[in-house]
Amino acid sequence: MSNDSHILGLLPSRLKEARRQQGLSLDAVAKLSGVSRSMVSQIERGESSPTIATLWNLTKALQVDFAGLLEESTTADRIEVLRDGQVPTIENRGEGCSIRILSPPEDAGKHEIYDIHFAPDGELDSNPHTRGAREQLSVIDGCVDITSGEATQRLGAGDTARYAADVTHCIRAVGGPARVFLVVRDA
Amino acid sequence: MSNDSHILGLLPSRLKEARRQQGLSLDAVAKLSGVSRSMVSQIERGESSPTIATLWNLTKALQVDFAGLLEESTTADRIEVLRDGQVPTIENRGEGCSIRILSPPEDAGKHEIYDIHFAPDGELDSNPHTRGAREQLSVIDGCVDITSGEATQRLGAGDTARYAADVTHCIRAVGGPARVFLVVRDA
DNA sequence: CGCCTGATTCCGTTATTTTGGATTTTTTCC
DNA sequence: GGAAAAAATCCAAAATAACGGAATCAGGCG
Numbered sequence: 001m002s003n004d005s006h007i008l009g010l011l012p013s014r015l016k017e018a019r020r021q022q023g024l025s026l027d028a029v030a031k032l033s034g035v036s037r038s039m040v041s042q043i044e045r046g047e048s049s050p051t052i053a054t055l056w057n058l059t060k061a062l063q064v065d066f067a068g069l070l071e072e073s074t075t076a077d078r079i080e081v082l083r084d085g086q087v088p089t090i091e092n093r094g095e096g097c098s099i100r101i102l103s104p105p106e107d108a109g110k111h112e113i114y115d116i117h118f119a120p121d122g123e124l125d126s127n128p129h130t131r132g133a134r135e136q137l138s139v140i141d142g143c144v145d146i147t148s149g150e151a152t153q154r155l156g157a158g159d160t161a162r163y164a165a166d167v168t169h170c171i172r173a174v175g176g177p178a179r180v181f182l183v184v185r186d187a
Numbered sequence: 188m189s190n191d192s193h194i195l196g197l198l199p200s201r202l203k204e205a206r207r208q209q210g211l212s213l214d215a216v217a218k219l220s221g222v223s224r225s226m227v228s229q230i231e232r233g234e235s236s237p238t239i240a241t242l243w244n245l246t247k248a249l250q251v252d253f254a255g256l257l258e259e260s261t262t263a264d265r266i267e268v269l270r271d272g273q274v275p276t277i278e279n280r281g282e283g284c285s286i287r288i289l290s291p292p293e294d295a296g297k298h299e300i301y302d303i304h305f306a307p308d309g310e311l312d313s314n315p316h317t318r319g320a321r322e323q324l325s326v327i328d329g330c331v332d333i334t335s336g337e338a339t340q341r342l343g344a345g346d347t348a349r350y351a352a353d354v355t356h357c358i359r360a361v362g363g364p365a366r367v368f369l370v371v372r373d374a
Numbered sequence: 375c376g377c378c379t380g381a382t383t384c385c386g387t388t389a390t391t392t393t394g395g396a397t398t399t400t401t402t403c404c
Numbered sequence: 405g406g407a408a409a410a411a412a413t414c415c416a417a418a419a420t421a422a423c424g425g426a427a428t429c430a431g432g433c434g
Contacts, residue, residue, distance in 0.1 A: 008243060025381060036423045041383060048421060049240040051391075056195060067254040102325055102347045110252045111298070113323060113370055127208050130201050130251075136300060138289055138368075140327060158271030160289045181325075181368050183300055212411055223393050228413060235391065238421075376434095383428070390421070397414065404407085 142178025319374025329365025
């Protein structure tokens with residue numbers, strides 16, 4: 001879509017700008033980065049899709065942030081509304097929980113926000129997320145047990161817990177239905 | 188060098204985790220992304236340095252953020268609990284609202300999570316945050332009006348809104364008390 | 375104008391990625 | 405246990421990124 005190749009289309013100009021801003025010639029960054037002049041030229045002109053290895057070398061030479069180089073330039077200025085009925089929901093009847101996905105798809109991998117409703121004794125088991133990921137959970141209604149790795153804690157309404165999500169972890173409603181707000185922060 | 192392959196060395200495992208987490212096989216992501224099974228396997232095993240084009244396709248298929256995939260990581264390992272009564276709370280900062288700060292102090296400036304209770308006609312005015320900051324707001328109870336810059340939207344229970352927070356913005360309860368969950372993501 | 379200096383692009387060669395199918399390994403089910 | 409199915413890996417060709425030198429382009433000066 002417009003978004004997809006947008007970054008790839010933006011990347012060349014960003015690199016070129018970074019180089020120009022430091023008053024460097026192709027030859028100069030070639031020597032600094034170990035990438036040939038020709039390659040730098042082709043990349044800056046969008047005629048070649050660099051490997052991440054060479055791109056990494058360029059970012060070092062140009063002193064730009066690898067991740068930041070590929071960030072979206074989100075300068076939106078409107079309110080995006082997701083109505084109650086339109087919220088993407090994962091029903092998990094066997095486990096007795098339904099997961100409402102509140103965060104936008106483009107944030108997946110960085111930031112995910114969920115509104116989770118548990119039936120009595122409902123349970124949500126999760127495999128480890130990316131290394132370093134952490135979750136923050138706030139109980140809106142009911143009572144739940146949280147397990148992260150070896151540790152377990154019981155939370156009531158109003159309580160909040162933060163824990164590592166890069167290990168197997170689990171949320172389980174106890175003594176009735178429950179509702180929690182879950183924010184996953186990937187590393 | 189020592190630093191060179193740090194991220195590059197992490198990338199394979201992160202991709203693999205992302206795939207596993209969704210229960211996808213190599214073949215499945217191959218079909219989704221248009222990248223051959225063999226390539227995905229090689230990349231996940233660190234035996235090949237993908238071009239950004241193919242890596243981009245993988246991120247789309249795996250629904251992970253391109254930039255986030257290359258971020259540094261930090262790890263911890265216990266459950267940190269904040270009891271209902273212990274939550275730091277700001278009373279009446281706007282008019283007729285109390286703000287419960289759920290996110291840890293060390294995350295201030297990056298991500299902040301709030302649980303906000305409004306009295307009838309309660310209001311919270313905020314000055315612009317750092318440039319590029321965005322807020323995501325979910326209504327738990329009641330009804331609120333959101334204003335971000337020029338735009339205004341009315342939300343009811345269950346609705347979610349996302350909007351720019353680097354302009355003056357405002358949340359106001361209408362027709363009675365309200366409760367919302369607010370996640371601020373600073374740029 | 376003609377020449378020189380520096381930067382960028384073009385081109386043939388080499389190295390690496392990417393692919394599709396064959397092979398091996400793992401899982402599942404009887 | 406053993407067979408069938410699925411998943412992951414290995415292995416050839418094909419495609420393409422990467423390199424180094426030659427050709428082209430853009431200014432500045434005698």
